Amino acid sequence: MTPPACQLYLITPPRIADLDAFAGRLARALEAGPVAALQIRIKPADDAEIEAAVRRLAPIAQDRGVAVLLNDRPDLAAASGCDGVHVGQDDASVASARRIMGKGAMIGATCHDSRHLAMEAAEAGADYVAFGAFFPTATKATSHRPDPEILTIWQEVMEVPSVAIGGITVDNAGLLVEAGADFLAVSGGVWAHPSGEVEAVRSFNAIFTNGR
Numbered sequence: 001m002t003p004p005a006c007q008l009y010l011i012t013p014p015r016i017a018d019l020d021a022f023a024g025r026l027a028r029a030l031e032a033g034p035v036a037a038l039q040i041r042i043k044p045a046d047d048a049e050i051e052a053a054v055r056r057l058a059p060i061a062q063d064r065g066v067a068v069l070l071n072d073r074p075d076l077a078a079a080s081g082c083d084g085v086h087v088g089q090d091d092a093s094v095a096s097a098r099r100i101m102g103k104g105a106m107i108g109a110t111c112h113d114s115r116h117l118a119m120e121a122a123e124a125g126a127d128y129v130a131f132g133a134f135f136p137t138a139t140k141a142t143s144h145r146p147d148p149e150i151l152t153i154w155q156e157v158m159e160v161p162s163v164a165i166g167g168i169t170v171d172n173a174g175l176l177v178e179a180g181a182d183f184l185a186v187s188g189g190v191w192a193h194p195s196g197e198v199e200a201v202r203s204f205n206a207i208f209t210n211g212r
Helices: 019-031 047-062 074-079 094-101 115-123 149-157 173-179 197-210
Strands: 007-011 037-040 067-071 084-087 106-110 128-132 162-165 183-186
Touching: 007 197, 019 047, 019 197, 037 047, 047 067, 047 074, 067 074, 067 106, 074 084, 074 094, 084 094, 094 106, 106 115, 115 128, 115 149, 128 149, 128 183, 149 162, 149 173, 173 183, 173 197, 183 197
Parallel strands: 007 037, 007 183, 037 067, 067 084, 084 106, 106 128, 128 162, 162 183
Antiparallel strands: none
């Protein structure tokens, strides 16, 4: 079956108090509907905490055909068996991440509200570029607020997929889908959904399939 034009890219909460309890929530979320990727983003955390999270959570996703990416750290991503890494503008470069993780890894790059940064990332070999934050978010501090039109322009001129990120919920996702995002990266919009993560994943996938 052909996947919808836009797909869900799930991000963990920045802090996970009970890893085993969250593992159960993750499994239920991934069974509720298609999810293209899971980014493990634990902050602040030391290497041991990050590695523990990957050991516990990555098999749950990978066993269900969901690609696992680690935030910021290509070295830990490679060492822990992740499928890829997402790097920010202040992290390792796309080229450096590729050298560390190899040709087959998935490398994504934060590009804020800049098509110039996105084109540089694409030219360096990024597998996707991430724009945002499109909406206010409590997950992380943000200072960039791109217009959704950047997704439309990118889709029209570039083949590298775009990821929209930042404050995305079931209520505002339709705007970004219509603008041309290939993936919606969502954290709080799933884990803090008032009806729970299962209903959130179902609702996002209904939007991808049927529109608003």
